[in-house]
Amino acid sequence: MPQTVLAFAGSPRRGGNSEMLLDRALAGVSAAAPEAVVRKVVLNELRFVPCQNCGFCSTRGYCVYAAKDDMKGVYEAMDAADGFVVATPIYFANVSAQLKAMFDRCQSLWARKYLLKKPHPNAARRRALFLCCGGFRHDRFYQCSRQTVAAWCVCCDIKLTGELFYPSVDARGDIGKHPTALQDAFEAGRRLARPEASPA
Ligand SMILES: Cc1cc2nc3c(=O)[nH]c(=O)nc-3n(C[C@H](O)[C@H](O)[C@H](O)COP(=O)(O)O)c2cc1C
Numbered sequence: 001m002p003q004t005v006l007a008f009a010g011s012p013r014r015g016g017n018s019e020m021l022l023d024r025a026l027a028g029v030s031a032a033a034p035e036a037v038v039r040k041v042v043l044n045e046l047r048f049v050p051c052q053n054c055g056f057c058s059t060r061g062y063c064v065y066a067a068k069d070d071m072k073g074v075y076e077a078m079d080a081a082d083g084f085v086v087a088t089p090i091y092f093a094n095v096s097a098q099l100k101a102m103f104d105r106c107q108s109l110w111a112r113k114y115l116l117k118k119p120h121p122n123a124a125r126r127r128a129l130f131l132c133c134g135g136f137r138h139d140r141f142y143q144c145s146r147q148t149v150a151a152w153c154v155c156c157d158i159k160l161t162g163e164l165f166y167p168s169v170d171a172r173g174d175i176g177k178h179p180t181a182l183q184d185a186f187e188a189g190r191r192l193a194r195p196e197a198s199p200a
Pocket of ligand 1: 011012013015016017018019088089090091092093094133134135136137141169170171172173
């Protein structure tokens with residue numbers, strides 16, 4: 001089975017800084033593993049309700065709203081994926097609302113794992129790369145974002161194996177002026193696809 005990589009574009013700004021990072025990482029995935037199936041989800045183009053804490057998933061292990069909105073496809077894609085790339089700008093010291101709303105809807109996966117004791121059968125293979133940028137000069141705002149992404153990974157049985165953060169990146173396209181960011185993302189994508197080929 002070829003590996004399947006699922007990418008989440010968290011920004012509402014198409015072609016913006018975090019999506020440029022994401023696209024380079026996916027190019028790295030394809031360079032290292034041409035047979036890999038790569039799927040990119042632009043969260044801002046999906047329509048789904050935020051988690052309502054209705055409790056349904058606590059006993060059933062799936063979300064009652066999945067049949068009614070675009071999260072159905074996300075759940076299916078997440079279930080099938082063994083590689084994940086998550087890209088977001090920092091918004092008010094955390095990930096974008098689009099990404100956070102998707103994370104919250106993964107409460108059903110938390111319930112499946114921790115309440116129903118059904119970890120993902122492919123847990124040992126599932127890895128993620130986190131890509132992030134923010135307009136401020138320091139990385140203080142990044143700490144919240146990485147905690148949020150790390151928590152999502154744990155709940156979804158995904159090991160967070162790589163992360164890249166770029167501060168002082170604000171105007172559209174700023175990331176392209178960084179001396180190494182796009183190449184870093186490409187290499188990180190390669191490592192996600194072929195961890196065994198990475199230097200120890
Ligand atoms: C609503 C909003 C909130 C933001 N909050 C922060 C912040 O807390 N810290 C920060 O470093 N940058 C913040 N920024 C700046 C963005 O992170 C920055 O412009 C980023 O490069 C946008 O990436 P994108 O092109 O992928 O959307 C904010 C931008 C917006 C629109």
